[in-house]
Amino acid sequence: MKTEVLKAKELTVTTDGQAMIEKARKESVELVWDRYQTQAKHCTFCEAGLSCRICMMGPCRINPKDPQGKKGVCGADADIIVARNFLRMVATGAASHSDHGRDLIEVLKAIGEGKTIGYSIREPEKLRSLAEEYGIEYKGKGDLEIARNLAHLMEEDFGTRLDSIKMAKRAPVKRFEIWKKFGVVPRGIDRETSESLHRTHMGVDNDWVSLLLQGARNALADGWGGSMIGTDLSDIIFGIPTPKESEVNLGVLKHDEVNIILHGHNPVVSEMIFNAAQNPRLLALAKENGASGINLAGVCCTGNEVLMRKGIPMAGNHLMTELALVTGAVEALIVDYQCIMPSLGKVAQCYHTKMFSTSPKAKFPGAEHVEITPENALEKAEYLVETAIKNFPNRIKERVSIPEKPVKQLTGFSIEAIVKALGGTITPLIDVIKAGKIRGAVGVVGCNNPRIKHDNAHRIIVRKLIANDILVVDTGCVSVATAKDGLKVIDAAQLAGIGLMEICNALGIPPVLHMGSCVDNSRIMVLASALANYLGTDISDLPIAASAPEWYSEKAVTIALYAVASGITTFLGPTPPVTGSKNIVEMALNGLENVFGARFVVEADPEKAADLIINHIESKRAKLGLDSRIK
Numbered sequence: 038m039k040t041e042v043l044k045a046k047e048l049t050v051t052t053d054g055q056a057m058i059e060k061a062r063k064e065s066v067e068l069v070w071d072r073y074q075t076q077a078k079h080c081t082f083c084e085a086g087l088s089c090r091i092c093m094m095g096p097c098r099i100n101p102k103d104p105q106g107k108k109g110v111c112g113a114d115a116d117i118i119v120a121r122n123f124l125r126m127v128a129t130g131a132a133s134h135s136d137h138g139r140d141l142i143e144v145l146k147a148i149g150e151g152k153t154i155g156y157s158i159r160e161p162e163k164l165r166s167l168a169e170e171y172g173i174e175y176k177g178k179g180d181l182e183i184a185r186n187l188a189h190l191m192e193e194d195f196g197t198r199l200d201s202i203k204m205a206k207r208a209p210v211k212r213f214e215i216w217k218k219f220g221v222v223p224r225g226i227d228r229e230t231s232e233s234l235h236r237t238h239m240g241v242d243n244d245w246v247s248l249l250l251q252g253a254r255n256a257l258a259d260g261w262g263g264s265m266i267g268t269d270l271s272d273i274i275f276g277i278p279t280p281k282e283s284e285v286n287l288g289v290l291k292h293d294e295v296n297i298i299l300h301g302h303n304p305v306v307s308e309m310i311f312n313a314a315q316n317p318r319l320l321a322l323a324k325e326n327g328a329s330g331i332n333l334a335g336v337c338c339t340g341n342e343v344l345m346r347k348g349i350p351m352a353g354n355h356l357m358t359e360l361a362l363v364t365g366a367v368e369a370l371i372v373d374y375q376c377i378m379p380s381l382g383k384v385a386q387c388y389h390t391k392m393f394s395t396s397p398k399a400k401f402p403g404a405e406h407v408e409i410t411p412e413n414a415l416e417k418a419e420y421l422v423e424t425a426i427k428n429f430p431n432r433i434k435e436r437v438s439i440p441e442k443p444v445k446q447l448t449g450f451s452i453e454a455i456v457k458a459l460g461g462t463i464t465p466l467i468d469v470i471k472a473g474k475i476r477g478a479v480g481v482v483g484c485n486n487p488r489i490k491h492d493n494a495h496r497i498i499v500r501k502l503i504a505n506d507i508l509v510v511d512t513g514c515v516s517v518a519t520a521k522d523g524l525k526v527i528d529a530a531q532l533a534g535i536g537l538m539e540i541c542n543a544l545g546i547p548p549v550l551h552m553g554s555c556v557d558n559s560r561i562m563v564l565a566s567a568l569a570n571y572l573g574t575d576i577s578d579l580p581i582a583a584s585a586p587e588w589y590s591e592k593a594v595t596i597a598l599y600a601v602a603s604g605i606t607t608f609l610g611p612t613p614p615v616t617g618s619k620n621i622v623e624m625a626l627n628g629l630e631n632v633f634g635a636r637f638v639v640e641a642d643p644e645k646a647a648d649l650i651i652n653h654i655e656s657k658r659a660k661l662g663l664d665s666r667i668k
């Protein structure tokens with residue numbers, strides 16, 4: 038099929054991205070946008086959520102307006118089909134984050150049992166505070182014993198037979214009561230995902246409301262369970278992030294060093310690569326091979342994890358992953374799991390780049406598989422770094438192009454770091470919100486999507502929010518977009534409204550605070566709970582919102598749903614595949630307000646979306662009796 042070649046400027050707003058798209062075109066390297074174009078017109082049934090391939094009486098696709106064809110073979114109508122499809126998306130997203138959390142429990146357990154030399158307990162105080170939360174008698178016990186006990190109880194959280202997973206109790210009392218009232222308190226983390234799959238088998242749950250409520254429970258099991266465990270254990274094992282300077286964009290790659298890109302989501306592998314890259318033997322080997330050093334750079338959420346804790350520079354986000362290899366300057370791409378396009382092995386083969394997969398759960402065409410476990414991690418990490426070094430002489434100098442200079446960024450704003458910047462309590466943050474200097478806060482989160490001009494919506498929305506005195510916290514791929522736009526330096530306060538500018542300058546923080554990877558959206562939940570508890574209210578009363586302007590992933594669906602179920606109204610760019618059910622659309626856009634005190638808003642135009650978010654924040658302020666700019 039012949040397709041129109043779109044100009045690089047129409048595909049991405051980033052200049053490093055544009056340069057590499059043009060280079061890829063010249064070198065005949067196929068990219069995500071090329072494949073997107075060859076997809077022809079999207080199936081309207083699938084886009085509306087009206088196609089079902091759950092069983093082999095089908096597959097079915099239905100048209101609710103057609104009197105002959107408005108039901109599937111089993112009799113499922115639009116509401117049932119859309120709700121089942123949606124619930125399966127939520128379950129997949131929850132499974133992804135939660136399985137990531139489980140891998141960290143396994144590392145914690147291996148530390149406790151003395152089975153690993155690479156990993157250790159970096160934050161004993163946080164370990165003890167988690168132990169206390171889980172009811173472990175920790176006094177007089179050593180770190181390793183506490184680690185074993187905590188790992189065991191967290192494993193229980195995945196399959197618990199209790200009424201609630203442990204960390205759901207972190208929510209404000211009023212919120213927990215709402216969850217109880219609607220029967221969505223998450224029980225076991227795996228149990229909810231498993232039950233969602235059960236309910237969506239043909240002939241099980243055929244009530245769209247009931248299916249959606251299970252979606253909320255499954256999503257909450259992720260946000261207040263699997264993801265939260267992932268975040269807290271990463272902090273305990275690898276350190277609580279603290280503010281640190283770093284850099285971003287493809288300019289972080291170096292002409293004279295061995296460049297290794299870390300991609301995926303779980304810091305378990307990348308932290309070991311970091312350790313291996315400090316090894317004097319390997320540094321000497323790099324010199325022997327003509328390189329002046331070993332340069333690690335991250336992409337996507339693994340990138341966020343090592344950026345937050347180690348200050349490792351960030352090469353790019355989801356749609357920049359192929360382009361990072363197009364520089365021709367990457368010796369090794371080391372991946373764990375999630376959001377790793379299966380095209381990457383092919384792109385790597387267009388250059389000298391070697392791609393390595395490391396998780397038994399995630400293998401890729403064109404990649405060498407080097408399985409990393411808690412027991413062998415350091416040794417295998419050293420092998421990977423060594424292989425990358427030995428690949429340096431294979432770099433084809435004439436094909437190397439590293440576009441532009443990197444942009445500076447200040448990163449590492451864990452809750453602990455934010456509280457510290459505030460002087461030890463959240464009181465000053467509450468005070469400036471009450472005084473109206475900061476109008477509220479918005480978590481801008483999520484992905485890139487080739488359906489939308491890369492990073493364009495992120496930039497427009499975030500710039501407009503800060504200009505209107507709204508503090509932005511970001512995670513995931515958005516955080517790369519805002520950093521590249523220069524919004525994560527203290528000087529960016531100049532782009533903020535007068536009130537936010539004053540606060541940023543006084544505290545020495547940027548107007549956009551990086552809170553980490555996508556599992557770290559759990560940090561936003563904990564912060565929102567702390568604010569609500571301080572005010573003796575519920576999360577849904579706060580002048581806050583969430584926004585996912587360019588989302589693509591099932592994980593983003595789960596995050597958006599747990600945000601709404603936690604009381605945070607969420608603004609989406611791309612429309613989820615639910616438009617085939619009028620009932621579900623009505624529920625998502627309005628009805629949920631009566632259930633969770635929050636709802637979804639869908640607005641593809643970033644300017645309009647920003648206005649809607651600002652209006653939402655101001656109306657929440659008015660309801661709290663604070664001054665409001667609503668006209």
Ligand code: BF8
Pocket residue numbers: 302337338354355375376482483484485512513514515554555556589590592593
């Ligand atoms: O988990 S933001 S594209 S990399 S899904 Fe993926 Fe989306 Fe990026 Fe991180 Ni989150």
Ligand code: SF4
Pocket residue numbers: 089090091092093094095096097109110111112113118239
């Ligand atoms: Fe068709 Fe029903 Fe089977 Fe879905 S579950 S494929 S609607 S028969």
